[in-house]
Amino acid sequence: MTEGNPAGVGLRERKKRATRAALVAAAVRLAAEHGAEHVTVDAISEAAGVSARTFFNYFDARDDVFVMIGADASARVRQAVLAAPAELSPLEALRDAVAIELAEIEQQQELWRLHAEVLRHSPHLLARSLGAHMADELALAETLAERMGAGSPLFAGDRAGLGSPDDERRRRALGLHPRLLAAVGIAAVRVAVEHWCVRQDELAFADVFRETFDHLAAGLPAPAGPAGPADR
Amino acid sequence: MTEGNPAGVGLRERKKRATRAALVAAAVRLAAEHGAEHVTVDAISEAAGVSARTFFNYFDARDDVFVMIGADASARVRQAVLAAPAELSPLEALRDAVAIELAEIEQQQELWRLHAEVLRHSPHLLARSLGAHMADELALAETLAERMGAGSPLFAGDRAGLGSPDDERRRRALGLHPRLLAAVGIAAVRVAVEHWCVRQDELAFADVFRETFDHLAAGLPAPAGPAGPADR
């Protein structure tokens, strides 16, 4: 662990990132052209200029290369949630943090457009992608809990993944409310993105995004009388 | 024994269901014992008494056998949502429909308990399972839209899956609100189940479930109140 890299990270690290990016770019480009199912690891690796064996040093499965796109964005969102002004509600803080991240993504439009195209044509990958996003939910719930005054930093360790050893311990330490907030917030973001994707030409994304969170804040339904949930 | 099949479907259909159930049961049992990653298709097939080739007549991928458990439950939920009394809000109708389904699942406890165990130990499968559930979201959104007075039956065709040809058309026909309701409702159910799974011994599921939807109905913005998760 040699840090202290002043201006840039070491050459090793830079090369690694470059290789990973090259693999992702090659994969998405090939998939957009020939369909994700028909793109072999060999083809991706060759297009990226590495051996097929090396591909699996970067991704646990072939499909991951189509799913691991915004892997580090969620970490930035959590950071922004913590840093948000205290007068914002948790949901508002999340909304603004995501908005910033989405705005940045719009810069790299091209790759993301292709990526969306690939997912649209491969339901299998779409499902996988959605599942992957869920993994972030626990981390976000912890961040929200921390922000909501409970104050307990809980665990500093980050992104341990769904199945990590202390995953269960972490879940136990979380209240129901932060988890619900995280789940609902992520769901709202997803719905906004999907809704806009389907009619990009008609609507501005910012509007859809705002409208979605307005619905949420307004309390979604009209609360009516109680109806005992089926107890037995 | 060639009578007309009175109440039951034909023998062919019954055998098919039996085989499918046998495969699922064998897979879950083996996975609970040896870990999902170490269970081969050959082993599952042999335990179920069919050839390995036949396995793929039932599931598109090996992992699907661990994911396709409640495949038909979602259809029943949608049906119940439509049949619910008109005075219930959409979220309430969904809540009650799901409660009924979950109560029935508690009957088959054993298989589901093993299944939960398997998912807990295999993050990969958990992500996949979550992704699969998302596929139901669109169908549920349509059902909710239909219930919410818009009245247009939209498309009768059911469970066409994420990538079906008219998938896009169907998405375009849906408003933002029903989709948000569906997404949020499913997220709430998921959080309730997960939260309860982690502390089965301490809490009654019915309570967790009710509390979760109470939070939702109350409008999520946190009262920021009780700092300490007064659990334990």
Next chain:
DNA sequence: ACGCAAAGATGCAGAGTCTGCAAAAAGTGC
């Protein structure tokens, strides 16, 4: 009962995915 057509099960060949291992190559620090 008989026989035919449809549906399902099976075996096999072959392409593709993914892992462990050990040697070669490349980056890092002295």
Next chain:
DNA sequence: GCACTTTTTGCAGACTCTGCATCTTTGCGT
């Protein structure tokens, strides 16, 4: 330049999944 660490690569081998041909079972009319 030299030792040390990390990464890449080739290779063997197990496993996943598909297309195709064949054989068995089931549904049904006669």
